[in-house]
Amino acid sequence: MGSVLRVLGGLVLLAALCAAGVQAQTPDPPLILWSRGDLYRAAGFDAPPERLTEDGTISGPALAPNGEWIAYKIASPVGLEALSRVQTEGFIAAFDLPADIVLYDAAGGGAISLTAQPAEAALFVEGQPDRAVLRSAPAWSPDSTQIAWVEVDYPDGTARLMLYEVAQAQSRLLAALPPQPNRLVPLNLVWGVGGIAVDLSPDAASDQFHVVYDPVSGQPTGAVGVAAVIGNSVRLTTWVVDSTGRALLGLLYESGGWTLVDPADNLPALYADLPALRTRAESSWLLRFGVDPSLGFYWEIGGSNAAAAGAPNGVALSPDGRRLAVVGQPADGVASIYDGTAMIALPGTGSGEDEIPVGAVLWGPMEWALGG
Secondary structure: OHHHHHHHHHHHHHHHOOOOOOOOOOOOOOOEEEEOOEEEEOOOOOOOOEEOOOOOOOEEEEEOOOOOEEEEEEEOHHHHHHHHHHHHOOOOOOOOOOEEEEEEEOOOOOEEEOOOOOOOOEOOOOOOOOEEEEEOOOEEOOOOOEEEEEEEEEOOOOEEEEEEEOOOOEEEEEEEEOOOOOOOOOOEEEEEOOEEEEEOOOOOOOOEEEEEEOOOOOOEEEEEEEOOOOOOOEEEEEEEEOOOOOEEEEEEEOOOOEEEEEOOOOEEOOOOOOOEEEOOOOOOOOEEEEEEOOOEEEEEEOOOOEEEEOOHHHEEEOOOOOOEEEEOOOOOOOEEEEOOOOEEEOOOEOOOOOOEOOOEEEOOOOEEEOOO
């Protein structure tokens, strides 16, 4: 670990240096930033980010693999009103707000609402029955033609997997899910080469259980059950492709360890190497992640001896896989681009009074792979 720490320290120092004379490339296609519930587009290294939305409640933004659309969820008015009442009464809201799904045109701007709350929706209103819909963050199909999400009716728990066809501008029910009565935390899902995996686990620290659905027929094709690791909650669930093209469901824990399971037989898969994050470009960097006791998660680029602090949900590769957007380098809230030579901060990002604190970055289509 000593050598890793030396490299980490070197990159952090490099990031803090003036970028004068460094020929870093302007983000192209656009690099999307998420900050305080809204989306921004990075305008390069000479101007602050351009604000794209004015919602203030956006969460779970997902960029289509082709870069043309961004799908996200927003808190619905019924949820915001419920939160206001709970806060007024002095309670802490330990639930996810009822939400709706929105499709945003990344190139031309403009948002399209894909869902709505039911008629007479209400939540925590005295004298009125609760009625609202909780929704997961959306997930894109690998070919960018469809969006999936899970929705749960509160309080009866009717749950369903929904599919939206972008070209037809139509939503449809893909599969009925096991009922989730009185659930105030939405079900999550991941879509990749192995299908749509719906997370039916109570939370990240409990036993993990996923059911995989075929995106065409809506029929279950496999399941993954993993016993809880005491004191080590799941940080990320994703599809991982091995060197033969087999799709495994991967669980990345807070410790940096992985569990890889084949949904076809629910058996763990053992590999000598760790999964790496990459794009499908032939020359893409391979990012691997580990955990240092004092720094937490860090990434490293295979074969380059380049590493820095950062978790998987705080980095994004460019489509060609040769540049990296990073959140939190060299300081909290700053978004920077690493081009293989230097890490250069984007102007207007950070924790200052006139800056936006970046929480997530969206850039190129990425996948996890083994044997790269």
